[in-house]
Amino acid sequence: SYREPYMLKVKMPGIFQIGYFQRNPLNSPNYDLWNYSFQISKDLKDNWHTVNKIEYQYITDIQKAKQDTTNQQLDLPDHQKGASLKLSFVKDKRNNLVVPSRGFLTEVGVALSYANNPENAVANLEPNSFYLTFRLGWNRYLKSPLHKNWILASRIKVGYIQFIGKETIPLKPDVFYLGGTSTIRGYQEQFVGPLNSSKTSALGGNISILTNIESRIPFWKMFFLTTFVDAGTVWANRNEMNIKDIRLGTGGGLAVSLDFLVLRLEYGHKLFKKDWEKDSGLIHFGISFAY
Numbered sequence: 001s002y003r004e005p006y007m008l009k010v011k012m013p014g015i016f017q018i019g020y021f022q023r024n025p026l027n028s029p030n031y032d033l034w035n036y037s038f039q040i041s042k043d044l045k046d047n048w049h050t051v052n053k054i055e056y057q058y059i060t061d062i063q064k065a066k067q068d069t070t071n072q073q074l075d076l077p078d079h080q081k082g083a084s085l086k087l088s089f090v091k092d093k094r095n096n097l098v099v100p101s102r103g104f105l106t107e108v109g110v111a112l113s114y115a116n117n118p119e120n121a122v123a124n125l126e127p128n129s130f131y132l133t134f135r136l137g138w139n140r141y142l143k144s145p146l147h148k149n150w151i152l153a154s155r156i157k158v159g160y161i162q163f164i165g166k167e168t169i170p171l172k173p174d175v176f177y178l179g180g181t182s183t184i185r186g187y188q189e190q191f192v193g194p195l196n197s198s199k200t201s202a203l204g205g206n207i208s209i210l211t212n213i214e215s216r217i218p219f220w221k222m223f224f225l226t227t228f229v230d231a232g233t234v235w236a237n238r239n240e241m242n243i244k245d246i247r248l249g250t251g252g253g254l255a256v257s258l259d260f261l262v263l264r265l266e267y268g269h270k271l272f273k274k275d276w277e278k279d280s281g282l283i284h285f286g287i288s289f290a291y
Contacts, residue, residue: 012042023173026180026189028202031172034058047093053086059172082115082171088135098288099216099257100141101151107137113174120168130164133174139291144215151216155291157232161206167237175204176234179247181284182291183210184230185268186249188282193234193245199276205234207241212291216255226266227252228290248272251281255289262288 007014021033037055044050059080088109094100111133120127137157144150159176179202180189194203210232217225230249235241253266269281 007040012040014038014040025177027200028177028190028204029172032060033173034060044089047091049090049092051086051088051090053088054084055086056083057081057171057173080115080117080119080171082113082117084111084113086111094139094141098260098262100139100153102141102143104141105137105139107135109133109135111174113171115168115171117169117171125168126166129166129168129170131170131174132162132164133170134158134160134162146215147217149218151218153212153214153216153289153291155210155212157208157210159208167206170206176206176208177202177204178208178210178232178234181266181286183212184232184247184249185228185251185266185284185290186230186270186281187247187268192232192247194236194240203236205236205240207235207238209233209246214290216289222257224255224257225252226255226264228266228268230268249281253284264289 001015001017004014005011015038017035017037019035021035022030023033024030035055035057037053039051039053041049041051060078086109088107091106093103094105095102113131113133115129115131116127117129118127120129135158137155139153139155142152144152161170161174161176177190177193178184179187179192184192190202190204193205193208195201196203210230212228212230214226214228219225228251231246233245233247235245248271249268250271251266251268253264255262255264264286266284266286267281268284270277270279273280
């Protein structure tokens with residue numbers, strides 16, 4: 001990467017980056033990613049900060065996936081590529097980045113993307129597509145009404161992909177997934193939302209909604225007890241939206257703050273477990289609080 005602190009003689013840092021990543025997400029296909037990007041950022045009034053980014057992505061080694069409509073395993077093409085123009089705004093009023101106890105964090109983002117995706121042709125869809133991706137996040141940190149030293153943390157996140165023209169399949173890095181240590185505890189990583197027919201791999205989707213509420217209770221030096229309720233889901237598209245798909249998890253655990261990071265061990269329990277699910281809950285280990 002290369003950073004230029006003053007773009008156009010204005011304090012507006014510009015960053016050129018070239019990156020190669022081997023993505024190995026749990027419970028969904030692995031892929032390799034080449035990313036070329038240029039971004040500029042600027043501090044605005046009233047604690048707002050904006051980042052504007054242009055990027056090109058080349059994705060290779062897409063693994064085999066299940067096609068639910070035919071229940072056949074397909075050899076997907078070995079590459080996807082696309083370009084995006086991204087705009088995001090962030091307002092951060094948290095009193096501490098590691099263990100926030102007061103304040104809020106607001107994040108708003110929109111991206112216009114072009115995708116050349118040969119995988120679409122396998123599903124008899126157009127290989128070229130344009131789409132908009134919207135993301136909204138809001139975290140809030142308050143004094144708990146039960147005790148002045150307890151922290152009540154809450155979050156809501158929404159993501160939505162809108163195709164311009166016919167709906168196809170977005171690039172792999174743009175697909176939404178939920179489930180696991182930092183989103184909905186009690187579930188496997190990325191395992192909330194559409195799955196393949198054998199319930200062994202997550203497919204992700206174009207729409208996501210996530211809500212969390214958590215109590216963080218300091219009880220001895222740098223140790224916290226946590227209790228939480230998580231809820232949310234992912235839908236493949238608007239036609240499949242159903243409130244009954246929302247999954248719930250609850251539980252608690254122990255966290256330790258080391259000033260520069262937080263380590264946590266928690267147990268999440270599924271509420272309204274489905275018949276095909278083997279476990280009623282899971283133990284999660286995380287670095288930093290979930291939000």
